[in-house]
Amino acid sequence: MSNLDHRKATKTIKVTDINGMPVKNAKLRLLQKSHEFLFGCGGFDFVALTNVQDEKVKAHFQDITDKWLKIYNYATLPFYLGEFEKEEGKPETQSRMNAALYLKERGVTLKGHPLVWHTVCADWLMKYDNETILRKQLERIDREVLGFKGVIDMWDVINEVVIMPIFDKYDNAITRICKEKGRVGLIKEVFERAHADNPDAVLLLNDFNTSINYEILIDGCLNAGVPISAIGIQSHQHQGYWGAEKLYEVLERFSHFGLPLHFTENTLISGQIVPAHIEDLNDYQVSEWPTTPEGEERQVKEVEEMYRILFSHPRVQAITTWDFRDGAWLGAPSGFLRKDGSVKPAYEMLRKLIHEEWKTDMTLTTDENGVATADAFRGRYEIDLKESTTEASFTDDSELVITV
């Protein structure tokens, strides 16, 4: 369907014996173990799994997270200040570290979300003056970015800045300092701090606003020297699928900065669509919001089209499904698992797409020069050759030599 050359490495593999002589007619099996592309999902349930005591509850989360691990290689972990540090000076560092290490051991790349945001913000910050609020935010960045370095090296540094200084639903500490410092001024300060703490970290600006506002904001930040590694685009589609046309338009508009694009928060629901007149999704409060068979059929088609478009676009490096299971944010039927833990069609479709269609498993035979060539999806590989097994990363077109 689409051209996926940019997702592949053209790999030349040379097999030699211990004297350096080519081994011809050798049979090689290339088995892809993981993807370079970041197929992500919210990993909040891993915090529960790795921290609850009750065995029944643990088993429940074990089932959910085992299914999660069958699809994804990349998790977003929650660092909302209002939950992470409910009481000043008592951060939830240990619970997040438990989840992070559990995921890291299983080869999952991690991102912390978010370091600065006006929502789910700590109320205790509001008792301070603006200078102190900013200082405490910067110290918070130090604590998390330094404290998790080597485990979490990717951060949504600041979230939803387009609306931040004019957010008026309730008073909060971050809107106050954003009003005072201006959008770009605040972004610059918090990014520079995170970058100083971990110069190798991937640092994201993240927003649900995909209008010209966000484009101009990014343009200003880049010209002001803000060390943005990737542009984060949210796509919560509770009010209906964007459709291919809007998706291509957003991709085109945000591509010209030359930075990687991460679809950081993707939602396509399998139930009732939220009416168009609702401006803030948080205002849609319903007692029951069931998944439906028709909704699940719609969801699987939309998820597939969207993943195919995004995977085929060279600038996109990551897609994160926001809710893995129904009933998380807003109680929406937004997951790939139903509330009873059974999988929806979208789960099975996505598993096949990522682990069959977009994954390499091929057998090659070397020619008379001991050489075989493969177009293989980028990622980590196991190469089986008779009784020996070699591990290698396929991320570029360099030659690989295997000695038997």
Added chain:
Amino acid sequence: MSNLDHRKATKTIKVTDINGMPVKNAKLRLLQKSHEFLFGCGGFDFVALTNVQDEKVKAHFQDITDKWLKIYNYATLPFYLGEFEKEEGKPETQSRMNAALYLKERGVTLKGHPLVWHTVCADWLMKYDNETILRKQLERIDREVLGFKGVIDMWDVINEVVIMPIFDKYDNAITRICKEKGRVGLIKEVFERAHADNPDAVLLLNDFNTSINYEILIDGCLNAGVPISAIGIQSHQHQGYWGAEKLYEVLERFSHFGLPLHFTENTLISGQIVPAHIEDLNDYQVSEWPTTPEGEERQVKEVEEMYRILFSHPRVQAITTWDFRDGAWLGAPSGFLRKDGSVKPAYEMLRKLIHEEWKTDMTLTTDENGVATADAFRGRYEIDLKESTTEASFTDDSELVITV
């Protein structure tokens, strides 16, 4: 009505004799000759006046411009590349210089408009590649800013950048380079060039877009170190008066950058209002667009309210009426003169406001220490004392000593 302290200087005037002894009971007359505040208007008719040969035509423009000079102290002169340099290498430098010198001799402050814009742009630029287009734009900036230095020291450097890269009505050279360099990148380049050419010049960014887009654009530019001296806000109200509420809101939103605000292009018409569904005013084409008695009554009220609000706001340094006479841009009844040259109520109201209500003409008597104190509108003054006349600028509260 409003507090105008920020428009006044509290001046202490001391009168001494040649031995330095105070002169008491001396009668002083303070007569304001000009304003510090920039009361501006489009000065395009001065280009006609100072360059036409035909005596009848000249007399027509003489009448218009004499009426102009009775109100304003600040003129915007046209430098649209597509008219200024219709044929490459043949700029209209002399005609603009004739107009500029005529105005300067009469004490009028000047602004050139604009140095870079995608509209009324030169078609011949389009035959070049983007690199050459940018180089020619920068050379154009050098030519005008250096060539008019000392005569014109204020420039609308770049016009309407919010829409510039997505402007799609027709192909043009500036949209092309803005697409490539991005908004802030292009703004930075052209401002830095103008600033290097004339470091003392007042350099404006100017836009009709007063939305959050423009705020974020300014924020980005300032954080990227763009040397913006003042924020230009257009207010063409062919579709109806903004009203005080919107005006206060715009003032509040654009004040927080700490820069002076210039209302660069103000229009309030005295005829039929343009329907709300018209998106681009240039699309409103009518054969006749007359001024009406009711329209003129509406216009005078709206102009007065707007000038009072803007003059009372400390950040505002300039208000420019766009069309002095009817039938200029779009053929609209947008002027303060009718097509037959007669003055509308708005003309007389504004003359009184600026030259009576907001102008100082007072008589003082010195006390026993030879001192008199005046709260006087900022500007140039003539101080008459018996047979002697002293000229002075009242722009701060410093003491003035007059020796008789």
